Amino acid sequence: VVERELVLPVPAEELWQALTDPGALGSWFGTSVSWDLRPGGAAHFEGGEDGDRDGLIEEVEPARRLRFRWWPVGDDAAEGTSQVTYELVPLDDDGGPGTRLVVTERPAPAGPPAASASATARWTTWDGVLWSVWAATTGAVGAGRR
């Protein structure tokens, strides 16, 4: 699982707009985004280093939480997608409005959402295990570690 957490100096509503409004996304997301922002809504991502992708909105809770799946255009969605979640937590800080943003992306197993929910519940951060196994099997101990 890839997880990133950061605090941004804006209210949750403003951050939400930056995360969801196609016009705002155009200035930072790296690909153009068009989506129907409701559970079950379709999404399309075009251009950028990731290549074109299709997607599906899974959960929308304005100013709090957004979850979607995406996959390269042309791939069968059932064969393997990854799931992105944004979680926004408003910070009550004397220093002014701020919002904590937690972004996670995880490979999503094929299959119905119910099955994937139980599968993803077993996840933790695997970087350490993977790197050690990878190093052991390639003999590249220490190499490539970030």
Add this chain to the structure above:
Amino acid sequence: VVGVGGHHRSRRRRTPLSAPPAGGGEPATVDAVFAALADSTRRQLVDRLAASGELNATQLGAGMPMTRQAVAKHLAALEAAGVVSAERQGREVRYRLDGEAVAQAAAWLRDVGTRWDRRLAALRRHLGDRPSGG
């Protein structure tokens, strides 16, 4: 700013476990690797293989408080995920780590992480450039 039109769907089948496309990212396989390694017993088996190179099921399960059947089941799960490969040698089956699926999972973590680092730095700039509060 955005448009949906004009993308073409071409069905590209991928081989699930063996011979993954180099650097292509294979989320289904990556997920299988992570799920297989989510179990502490299986991680222990992987550790033993990492240390010894190649072992049979009896050697792998030595000293573990579980039946041979349980060990076999864990090994089957690791093999299904592509983490280990099994090879019959005479009367015994020997297991070894299969680096490819694991390397792919590690590459996925690295690539996806790098992209988010880049995006989130751009998001921070984007929000910083805007007059806030309105």
